[in-house]
Amino acid sequence: MTYHPVPTVRRRRLGSTLRKLRTEAGMTLDAAAEALNAAQRGRAGARHWSAPKLSRIENANATIRATEVAALLEAYAISDAEVRAALEGLAKDAGKRGWWQTYRGVVAPAYADYISLESDAESVRDYAPLVVPGLLQTPDYARETIAANAVARSPAEVAALAEVRLARQAVLTRPRAPLRLWAVIHEAALHRRFSGRPAIMTEQLLRLLDVADWPTVTLQVMPIDAAPNPGDAGAFTLVGFPGPMPDVVTQENLRGPVYVEGADDVNVFADAFGHIVDSALSPDETKALIAGLVGKRAPHREHLPSAREPA
Incomplete structure (x- = not known):
């Protein structure tokens, strides 16, 4: 590569x-x-x-x-x-070697670009209709979803990509100006089943409940019975930066991220995200829904670690 x-x-x-x-x-x-x-x-x-x-x-x-x-x-x-x-x-x-370059054998250039964006950003607005956003995933959830999508990757490469995904989450707790994350997740993604391992989704739901209380995280769920809205067009991520630097939009596919740049094009996605937020449950309603899903999975909660907010 x-x-x-x-x-x-x-x-x-x-x-x-x-x-x-x-x-x-x-x-x-x-x-x-x-x-x-x-x-x-x-x-x-x-x-x-x-x-x-x-x-x-x-x-x-x-x-x-x-x-x-x-x-x-x-x-x-x-x-x-x-x-x-x-x-x-x-x-x-501009040419700085980031921590992710340790994984350059498995991290494609386009993905490395995205990680550099994320590390520079002050905010991320993420609409996720199919899977929990990478910044909020648990280790097991990350490994399972990466393995399902990276069909041409070896087990060792899947493990390395999972490490990268989890390492990215450090931006949420960095000492100076932690990243502000606003994520809207479709309810369908919260009903994901992992064959023979139901505890994976239970642990992931508990993780979402924990981070939903962080001051720098806003979490909303798009209910299954929501009216048609711009989110029906698919997932996207708006990456925001300080000062005069322009925001960037990314859209993910099996080949990696695709970038949307230019103020007019980015504004289309910013407006769409506003409509998505309006169509989603409020943060308090979101926590109630997730807590209800955890309750339904109560038999699988034994021995699950707590993902408490870092000090």
Whole structure:
């Protein structure tokens, strides 16, 4: 399997944001390149900039240093410290090797891109009509669902992919600014059966009840008898970022994630998620429904670990 070490979605986010800020500043590519050259004039190791080179940056076909981003933001009159720090940090991290690269033999480039997005994000809005979102899965549930979908994978690869999925969940409890998750799960996904292992779903339901009380998690269930709504079109995930950086939508299939970018297209999904939320049960109704499902599975609750919120 070929692995591309550069998180290309990070590059696209940085490039599109720089293009947006340049346009808002009323500068052409030539003017921006000249401003960058002037800012670096006489500096050791400075690169010469031209309109085509800057265009390649904006189109994610080349890299840019954090110091060069800082010079561009100065030229664009961007004084917001949070915005500057976010974009300079993104430039530093554009080619950063993340923890997931330990698994590069089984993690495809598109999936690695998604994990890098998730690690940078401040929020995720997830509509899951068929399975519990990966950020909320228990170890057994993760292994079973991955094995069912990764039909061409060996048992060792399935185990590695399950480890990756569980490791991703650290974003929910990171010390600084834990990820805010808003998940809407279709009720049908909560009735999933695992042949001969009913405790898997019981444990997963208990996990959902636990995280539903976390201050950074909003959990809703789409009831089976809900009226038609945009969720009928299928699963999607909206990944949100701080500052001026654009949000990204991902849609999963058997070949991996597909990305939707561009404000107009992303807004379609943001609007759809709003309608989905309105059609779903409230968080309190959701907890009551899940608790009822756990009660029906009471004979299978023995010896199940509690997924309590980390300190």
